[in-house]
Amino acid sequence: MIVSEIFRSLQGEGKNQGRPCTFIRLAGCNLRCAWCDTSYAWEGGEEMSVTEVLDQVWLQNMTYISITGGEPLLWAEEVLELLKKFNLHGYTVEIETNGTRDFRAMQPYASICMDVKCPSSGEKSDLSLLRYITPKDSVKFVVADDEDLLYARAVMAHYEIRGEVFISPVEGADYRAIADYIVEENLPVRFQVQLHKILGVK
Template sequence: MIVTKTVKLCETFSSIQGESSYAGYPCFFIRLTGCNLRCSYCDTEYAYAEGEEVEVTELLKKARESGLSLVEITGGEPLIQEGAFELVTRLSDSGFQVLVETNGSVDITRLDPRAVAVLDVKTPGSGMSEKMDFRNLYRLRPNDEVKFVITSKDDFLWSVEMVNRYSLPQKRVLFSPAKGYIEPKQLAEWILKERLSVRLNLQLHKFIFGDKRGV
């Protein structure tokens, strides 16, 4: 007997991808419920518990109906749900380019190699740095990306140290200013001063749509 996996779903929506090297592309988002961390700057607290069980096959149908080829699975932390791994594989089998935004606390080796992991390295300013599984930085595949959300100059310096310690310049590295903590201009100036080979990562969707949910 085939058992169809389910996931606890918070929401789905189509929007412009706002982050990563895929920023600017139309994207279908699947936001799963639940998170094992509580970051100081979290902007999706509603995803901690809100949602309902949905079959993976139903989400495949929704992705196809979106008419888009790029799909992001996010949360919360999607990888704390067993069904998320099957969802990634089934979407990849169906020809979608899949991005998985993960907080770095869960082993990424089980992720389908066709997917792109966007690994959010928790800086000290997040309050969750000690929850990181830093071994994930050695598990990155060639197309994976690494994101640092930066709240202060101390976070910036810590992030630069991590980039060097784990030889991350060879990867796609994103430095993102935490909204309400530092301005994009300030982070840009620090990046330029240090001559860093990183991408300034802004939440493009918020410039377009504001802080609305589901965009």
């Protein structure tokens, strides 16, 4: 697999926000979201074996791991092998995915955070995958404007989502307006700003 970086930080978003975490960022993505903040991971990176990744993670000395990208499920076979190894050693693992690749094989070993792409991204997720989200998983809508909020609301109305749902503003969006909309419409979500952006860390 091609690895963009492995590093320690705080989880900046999702249900584990604020937890110390080892991030495994895999290179390559099948989407080109307009507001992507990790476009450096679209290309480049270093080829690493599963064993080499395991060794790097072990040196980080943390028990919570986030596998992200890019789109990590482009490397599904290697990721699944990693997950099985992590499971044997008692790690807690979350996979952040753009919702274009089937993640069911990963669910026995990791929680899934499916990032549903809204209109402002210029891309689309496979919404049929929402049926496979379980209570231990989560769904995230990154929103920039009213159109994105209306889209998120329509998706939630059409699909039963069994995991927790987050709405996260794009950096620079009108946070207050988005928060006000959630309150006014009583959306069944948690509003969440990206902690890592506030702290100025990865």
